[in-house]
Amino acid sequence: METKTDHREVLIPRTSLVQNINVWKIGKSWISKIILILFAFAMLYPLYWLFVSALKTNQEFFENPYSLPIHWVFDNITRAWELAGMGKAMINSTIVTLAAMFLTLLLGTLTAYVLSRFEFRWKGPLMLFFTLGMLIPIHSTLVPLFMIMNKIGILDTYWSLILPYTAFELPIAIFLIAAFMSSIPKAIEEAAMIDGSGYWGIFFRIMLPLSFPVMSTVAILAFLRYWNEFAFALVFINDQALKTLPLVLTIFSDGFGTDYSLTMAAMAIAVLPTIIIYLFFQEQIMKGMVAGSVKE
Incomplete structure (x- = not known):
């Protein structure tokens, strides 16, 4: 009986250790994904801002520089060309x-x-x-x-x-x-x-x-x-x-x-x-x- 008790006492901390490692790996994976998403957003946002700004008037460009155009001015493309x-x-x-x-x-x-x-x-x-x-x-x-x-x-x-x-x-x-x-x-x-x-x-x-x-x-x-x-x-x-x-x-x-x-x-x-x-x-x-x- 003493041997079985000792065996259980050894298994319990090992099981909890494995669980902690798995939790850490899952958390680390999610943190990595969040960092990559934020990095991708930081890289892609300037392109979004460029294409959105290309379809605004000058007045709207200064008044609402980060929002979508209220009036989409597609004529800017042909005029610029x-x-x-x-x-x-x-x-x-x-x-x-x-x-x-x-x-x-x-x-x-x-x-x-x-x-x-x-x-x-x-x-x-x-x-x-x-x-x-x-x-x-x-x-x-x-x-x-x-x-x-x-x-x-x-x-x-x-x-x-x-x-x-x-x-x-x-x-x-x-x-x-x-x-x-x-x-x-x-x-x-x-x-x-x-x-x-x-x-x-x-x-x-x-x-x-x-x-x-x-x-x-x-x-x-x-x-x-x-x-x-x-x-x-x-x-x-x-x-x-x-x-x-x-x-x-x-x-x-x-x-x-x-x-x-x-x-x-x-x-x-x-x-x-x-x-x-x-x-x-x-x-x-x-x-x-x-x-x-x-x-x-």
Whole structure:
């Protein structure tokens, strides 16, 4: 009888301990969910405020900045599109963005392939050189870049934006893609060489398809940067026919005041492509950001 009593005395605290642990796990799970919901709300609220403000009058924008419009002014969208010439500006932004993305991915993948799959004398310093490129303050180069472009005659052209965009995005592209390619087993490459494939065949038939997740991440991050860039476009582009979306948004603001309803409408139009692109490729972004971080 004494043995049974002792056995029960041991089981009771163990049972209560398990219950306490389960309660703690449930509470912790709910706290995590609440924090994530609050964080999502904080991230999405500015977009809600932008689209709601785009459909208000200027008077209502100041009187009721956070509420839904009393009168929905859908005419703001068409007026902003026509007054700012957003159709041409969107074409310009698309040309510059796609061209810079193509060059970034082409040069970034080629460089990352060499740095990740080959051994040579200056590999370490060269990788360090590209990595240090991420530390350069981009806007500190505006004046020297302007002088160089003026001498070679490419100001007020698409190339005055495409080349700097590509150059400043290459370091992060090389860093991410090289880390991913380093995680690909070399046995695949060796098997392809046994089958008679050369380095170019291995690159285009094996490395590029396997590196699609990280290339998608680089492409989307580059798209967001290029599409919204303002400082370079402001300094290097003066021709109205070549202005990009961030530049034409300034047409609604002058030294005397700002038409906030049209400005918000134009910003809502400009931000839509980035939202759509992100929603379609968000899974690829997350895969690419963690790809290559763990080697098996």
